[in-house]
Amino acid sequence: MSGEIATAPAGGVARMSRRVMNLAHILTQNARRHGDRPGFIWAGRQWNWKEIDAAVSALAAGLAARGIVKGDRILVHSKNCAEMFWSMFAAFRLGAVWVPTNFRLMPDEVAYLGTSSGARAFLCHGDFPEHAAAVKAESKVLDFTWRIGEGAFGETSLDEVIAANDGAQVANRAVDADDPCWFFFTSGTTGRSKAAVLTHGQMAFVVTNHLCDLMPGTTESDASLVVAPLSHGAGVHQLVQAARGVPTILLPTERFDIDEAFRLIETHRVTNIFTVPTILKMLVEHPAVDKHDHSSLRYIIYAGAPMYREDQKAALAKLGKVLVQYFGLGEVTGNITVLPPALHDPDDGPGARIGTCGFERTGMQVSIQGDDGDELEPFQTGEICVIGPAVFAGYYENPEANAKAFRDGWFRTGDLGHMDNEGFVYITGRASDMYISGGSNIYPREVEEKILTHPAIGEVAVLGVPDPVWGEVGVAVCVARDGQAVSEAELAAFLGAKIPRYKMPKRFFFWEQLPKSGYGKVPKRLVRDELEARGLLEQIAKRAEQ
Template sequence: MTASSFAAPLGGVVPMTRRVMNLAHIVTQNARRFGERPGFIWGERSWSWAEIDAQVSALAAGLSARGIGKGDRVLVHSKNCDTMFVSMFATFRLGAVWVPTNFRLLPDEVAYLSTSSGAKAFLCHGDFPEHAAAVAAAQPAPEFTWRIGEGAFGEAEAGEVIARHEGVGVANVAVERDDPCWFFFTSGTTGRSKAAVLTHGQMGFVVTNHLCDLVPGTTEADASLVVAPLSHGAGVHQLMISARGAPSILLSTERFDIDEAYRLIARHRVTNIFTVPTILKMLVEHPAADAHDHSSLRYIIYAGAPMYREDQKAALAKLGKVIVQYFGLGEVTGNITVLPPRLHVAEDGPEARVGSCGYERTGMEVQIQDDEGRQVAAGTQGEICVIGPAVFAGYYDNPEANAKSFRDGWFRTGDLGHMDEQGFVYITGRASDMYISGGSNIYPREIEEKILTHPAIAEVAVLGLPDPVWGEIGVAVCVPRAGKSATEAEVAEFLSAKIARYKMPKRFFFWEALPKSGYGKVPKRLVRDELETRGELEWLRGKTS
């Protein structure tokens, strides 16, 4: 293709390529500048950036020897560990595509992700032989499987591959802005998971934006504690932390041990954590918060779901002004809004921005749009839509989903909300969570916020269920606080003065815990399934009026 094939932009300058930094250059930089500083810590073992860079090259050399090159997909199903961390950069170094999964998925689910992504290689943790077998049986199957850690399957063990290629230098493959680097699977709340295609250019912007908006002032002297799977948001966070040369610190096991988390915070002077509201709530309410020094913390970032106001207040009281909220789907890699520590205040009032998920991220534009894609007035509810460099390239091999998710260049989040005159965004809820009762639209988020102000309720999920008279009716599943209890009548009476009568849930159930996804969220479909399993929908089937 010649220059004449392009329509020249203003000034007659015609860019022939759009080369960008290969994300693996982050490790290259750190090995040069901070070679002896720790980049990854797990238990008593610490890896310097020089060691990490060497392992990245060795694993990349091994993958290359087996035919993995630019554009090939490398499926990784693993618990958090050093090899998983290394595999990300090794894949990037080759210009290949990292395809991590949630290690809590079932074998058939991982097999589907393998075939749908067109994976050519599979790295599987030794604890998951059934997953390895399911992926091998799927068609088309990856060309080879390497095991991570101990076990009895796979053509080789990843650590042994690294050892065999020790000392082999591998250069970072040249990449362009739109070259894919990561298939980020959605959580699949409305069907099969979809692979959101993240690119080198997009992720370079995301790293910069996260450093600017979430953890400003972060340097190699900081440290980050990993409390979530590296396959998703935590992996993006650790990529950003790596870009500053700071170490990532793992818990000793996949189980979330809160006491250990606080011990690690004190020992390593941890300055930042990426988490979700449910885990932050657990950190705040655990006795370990009073037994260990956590004064080093500067940023505790929560995302994935809004945080209830009462939980925000408790976090501020226990941990201080260190919490940061961001709103952002995997498709926008977290880059939609931010509410920084200075705007998290304990006292209700205009400065509190109660219910807001913050303002637009640097370099991003957010609009609230109606069903026809028109921007609505301030304070008017609509769908939250976004444009900017952090928006993904689209879903892999899924034109139907792409057509539904983009309109006139805007990515449609599927979340409902409104924006005030100053640009602060307020999420009402997922469009898919809304239910219609007696012709009125009802948004569970509003009701949940009110229920959580009851002193005996720690968690709640409100959802709509089919009803022969009203179309749908609401039910609330509540989790009492430790040592406290409440009845349906008590909660209903408490709520009656706070919401309109037509929004009142028809039933209140009380469970010891809400079902959660592998990322700490509470999908309404899981709550609905659990209601069915417990037989608590029989009353509804017998209703005649």
């Protein structure tokens, strides 16, 4: 806890709590140094850093007057907007904890997150009255709900609070390195989402690390476009941008309008974007990429999942060598590996680092470990584990999850992969995605990469399903490119020359689209749910019995 002093063991130095910079000091710095420069641009309006700092202080004053103190959790359920950005820094300024949710979640899911986090305040976008009602009904500690934007619920709106406290001066609360600032919810690939506790000290390292490894040379002359919810990775990215006085530009609505995205890139000379592979693929394949000037782009940072090689080559051909890949879970705040632009080779020739997610981030250490926790030799497949200052403090009030997540101090990512002799990491897939067919381990990503080399296939997901003979067999769910078509037999014949027979999917299905999460990923659990809903799992089982 903040303020505690612990005695070091036998002859050591007493370990004291470490005072660190409150992350809201970033705004204080920007208001001083770049006060009249734009810091936020959205829907035809822009705010300079002095205006942003003033709005954050006014909101912080209103929250404090309503009883919010250091350590309190503030639940935020909102589409991307200016007030959501203000709410993050207002929480930090008070030493409170920002608890953002994905705005695409259902009311009962947000109610669970509000209850499990113990939130005292709820800032809810006006488009979600059902969510406000659900949180209020479920929570036993919620003190008040304020509305973001127009609507008919809540005590008041954030606009009214900010106007009422115009001119208020709120100092940044003193914080220690281990004081929480953000509950970052996991995407919940299995079971309920968990709140990963991010701290002021940890996030100061993350900001520095991102600037060092992902976008070196970033200054206030750059500009950043947001194409993902600020509740997760995009929010971390924008905190990093703010640390260098870079203006953040939002799409005007929550709809992912690719033509508008490229128009904003051209208009504001955008230099960096954070996204995920599926969204990057959509940007590259849209006609707008050829209609607008995007030569200002220096860094397109993608994460959340490895990018298939064919998609990677297409992006490099359209955009040039501006791609930056990083591997990192929310629990490590994106800080495990990096593959910079120079190592994104558009050709498959000798020396190309095909399939790697890069090397260890500055200040971080990666270990490929077996089930016993021992480190494996190069090229041996095991679990990717990591230590370093970017690793989170643990899951909030979840000792069971913490016990599973850590071993001998190493955070266990749950991802499988190997490392080569030079320290480059290669992800095989999630441990939960691997399936065993006839006693052999099958890693879906390897099969997916081969399928995507077929010119008619644009997307694919391979997963294991139960089989009475082999234990599990693979099925491939494919999406054909526009105007293209391929039969199951043709695709099987194409793939047969590229992989061993035991890795061959038993069935190939063709859908118009793959189910995606709110962050643009394709979770295998959603594909499995859709297979079941369509009666295809039952169909496969019956065929196996015949």
